[in-house]
Amino acid sequence: MRHKGHAILARVVALFAFAALASPAAAQQCDRACLTALLTQYVDALVAHDPSRLPLAPSVRFTEDSKDLKLGEGLWKTVTARGGFRQDYLDTTRQTAVAHVQLWEDKTQALYSVLLHVKDSKIAGIETLVQRVTTDGRFQPTELGAPIKGMNTPILAGRKMSRAEMIKVALGYPEGLRIGNFTDGGTKFAPETYRVENGVITAGAGCGRADCGMYAQHIMLHPSIIANVAAVDEENGVVVLWMNFGYTDSYGPGNALVTFEAFKIWGGQIHSILAFFKPLPLATSRNWTSSDEVPRKE
Structure with missing residues (x-):
């Protein structure tokens, strides 16, 4: 009986070992x-x-x-x-x-x-x-010598959001651009929201403008903006969107701004934004699948 019990135990151990080897993806x-x-x-x-x-x-x-x-x-x-x-x-x-x-x-x-x-x-x-x-470019990066303010701030207990919730808040940003108004677009910004675009502060403390607040700034209509989800850092509370800003007649003939833009999100609001973007032809698509579904606008 003792030998039989040992044999059964050995088989169980072998099965567990096989299961572990049979799951290389995990x-x-x-x-x-x-x-x-x-x-x-x-x-x-x-x-x-x-x-x-x-x-x-x-x-x-x-x-x-x-x-x-x-x-x-x-x-x-x-x-x-x-x-x-x-x-x-x-x-x-x-x-x-x-x-x-x-x-x-x-x-x-x-x-x-x-x-x-x-x-x-x-x-x-x-x-x-x-x-x-280039060295003679109109806008020279000034904010790439240190981490972007707020982007690495630990999220307070109870303020972290689910993946789906963060994506919904992030997509409020292109929606505000689409209709030309972050207030009417329902975009959720914290009072201290800080934005750096191509290394230049464009909103928040130090932006050097009279209208540094996200809701105070004038924004042009981007009626054909396209956005999809590139990645979601659930631990650090960041959503990265790929966006083509579409036709606005402001980024050079036949061009639109294309960007990978990161949004630090917690407590239901966007707190920090970092974007690297460049002008590319209007028809530019990402040519990769969105990591998460993006609701279509009618």
Whole structure:
């Protein structure tokens, strides 16, 4: 009887071991530290002009400014150094790692948005947006020497929101732009909301304007704005939207602003905003699937 009992126990142990081996996806799920490390590996490889340094899934896809390229092309050929700024957004639910990164091409700043699609702890897709700022550019980044105010502030107990709730609040931003009024659009801003666009303060303390409040500023109509969800950092309370601002006749002939824009959200309000954007043709689409469903406007 004792031998029989030992045999049954051995079979149970073996079954548990087999089940563990039979679930590689769960075992290889990338946590926050893993996603952060992949972003670091990516930036290191980019600056070194060496994609072979990356843990790549088979048939990895790479886009720059919404165009499919071979990995190693585009900014990979021209980048010369990293800058001092990087802001990460980590979506462990959808296995995506996003960052706004300051890079250099000699004396030209490259404001770089990168999103890594991760599968089994390997990089399966890479989408990027590159905005170049030359030394004679009209707007020179002034706020990329330190973390963006409020973006990394720990969320107070009881103020954290669900993924769906954060997305709903974030989508209030393009809705306000669509109708040209954040108040009528129901966009939820905290009184201290701080916004940095391409390294320049455009709302909140220090914006240098008479109308630094989000509700006080005049905004133009963006009737054809398109938005979808790039990532949701549920732990840090940030939603990253990809947006094409659509036709406004203000970003150059035939162009619209395209952006990866991050919204720090807690307690039902947007508290901090960081965007890197560039003018691209009006017809530019993201060409990647939204991580979460976005309700269609009639």
